Amino acid sequence: MTTTPFGPEGWTPDRLGSRAGRTYLITGANAGAGFQAARILLSKGAGVVMLNRSAERSAAAVADLKAEFGADAAASFVRMDLADLASVRSAAAEVLATVPRIDALICNAAIAQVPERRLTPDGFESQLGTNHYGHFVLAGMLFDRIEASRGRIVVVASLGYRMGLRTINFADMNWEEGYAANTAYSQSKLAQMMFAYELQDRLAAAGRTGVGVYVCHPGSSATSLIATSGGRLTRAVWWLMTKTPLVQSAERGAWPEVMCATEDGLELRALYGPTGRMETGGPVGRGTLQPHATDKDVMARLWERSEKETGFVWQL
């Protein structure tokens, strides 16, 4: 069931007042929905620190943002390759040394539909390693700073969590058998959601309720996601789809993540995103959350497995 408590138009950036003095961290913000989220937040006077893998693309994005919002716009970047846990650790250390306040960490970056099985430098299947394990360690390393700022963690998920196995393939997390691009992507996005819901539970159990953890998705949005990591056929199909009304703009795709980073009164055990046809577009509000995403046994097991695989143990 979907609800749009923000009226028929759903949530829009018009609801946002001044964000002066606030700082938002966005992973993968040199392109797509992350870049648009940065634009919206900067337009409201916030500071934005982008955590991106390419220094060149980041410099270009910062230049574009300053051209739009003025040379004083507080847009900066820290280089971080989410696929490489050493890079994640050093980027988190740089953030802790240079960013005194984090109002929200928006876990936005991802790769998708990688046509053949690849491994990250740490030996993880590329989508699981980048999308889930990278953010798992990043959020854990920044958690105390986010808590001290009474900030939020926003996980940008995907309706793909409804596809594939609809659970975690614990026996073969890295798909040594039966790799398929969409199945592995779906597992990685489900893992990100389960991380968020399990974190909510762990924070509640520890009485540490100052950090809001929210989950959203951008619907179908015309970004560079498929062009960056998808195979040739997927790219061609997606390109055609972006020419139809089935796919909305990247800017609209950013609205759910900006809403989750800023709006008061949101529910924790929820999935936010477009609420129109098939929930791929339309007014932004609370969408349908299928129960397999909050399967407690799987969530708890995934958390333990993630700590073991990454070597990063959350201190809660």
Ligand SMILES: NC(=O)c1ccc[n+]([C@@H]2O[C@H](COP(=O)([O-])OP(=O)(O)OC[C@H]3O[C@@H](n4cnc5c(N)ncnc54)[C@H](OP(=O)(O)O)[C@@H]3O)[C@@H](O)[C@H]2O)c1
């Ligand atoms: N677009 C959709 O229809 C759609 C649908 C469902 C969910 N989503 C989700 O929406 C989020 C935003 O994606 P998007 O559609 O805006 O895609 P996008 O345009 O490709 O943007 C993704 C961003 O992630 C960055 N990134 C990729 N791998 C990285 C790594 N190893 N380390 C650091 N950054 C990395 C990319 O950097 P580079 O520029 O260097 O590649 C880019 O800045 C993702 O979580 C995605 O799963 C999108």
